[in-house]
Amino acid sequence: MNPVDRVRAALIEKGLGDVVLELDNSAATAPLAAAAIGAHFGLSVPVGAIVKSLVFVIDGQPLIVLGAGDRNVDQKRLAELYAVSRKRVKLADAATALAVTGFEVGGVAPIGHTQPLPVVVDEALSRFETVWAAAGAHHAVFPIKYTQLIEITSGRVAALSAALSAALTGDVPLDGTQGETR
Numbered sequence: 001m002n003p004v005d006r007v008r009a010a011l012i013e014k015g016l017g018d019v020v021l022e023l024d025n026s027a028a029t030a031p032l033a034a035a036a037i038g039a040h041f042g043l044s045v046p047v048g049a050i051v052k053s054l055v056f057v058i059d060g061q062p063l064i065v066l067g068a069g070d071r072n073v074d075q076k077r078l079a080e081l082y083a084v085s086r087k088r089v090k091l092a093d094a095a096t097a098l099a100v101t102g103f104e105v106g107g108v109a110p111i112g113h114t115q116p117l118p119v120v121v122d123e124a125l126s127r128f129e130t131v132w133a134a135a136g137a138h139h140a141v142f143p144i145k146y147t148q149l150i151e152i153t154s155g156r157v158a159a160l161s162a163a164l165s166a167a168l169t170g171d172v173p174l175d176g177t178q179g180e181t182r
Contacts, residue, residue, distance in 0.1 A: 030069025
């Protein structure tokens, strides 16, 4: 099953139906996703309402952090959440992200991974009733209520981010390599 269909099946299994939307333009970064959704549907979607699915490795164990598109995940806060030193928290490289999720960087979805992974949801996403997440490919997304996102991922909510400076709100990758990726 291809990655987009895997996400579609996971959403259906969770009772949300087939809500995956395939876009004409890339949604591989938060700003690109907001623009692509806006162009496709004529909506104004804030960059912060884009979910970045980031793969981290803590003490050798992978996990997913769902962050807001307009924020950086503070790795020190993540380390404190797991009671480890900051040096034990690493953003996964692209090969690791693909290996543990089955999704390429820029299309990592919050569900439908090839193996069970713990999920932490940054409370900054709570600013939005509806958020948009990657659906397994650079051109696929799905809308979901913030509360449903927590429910379907069994996510642990925590304060993990700080606002990005204006200079950093450009193309921030959305899921797992240099910088932050989805």
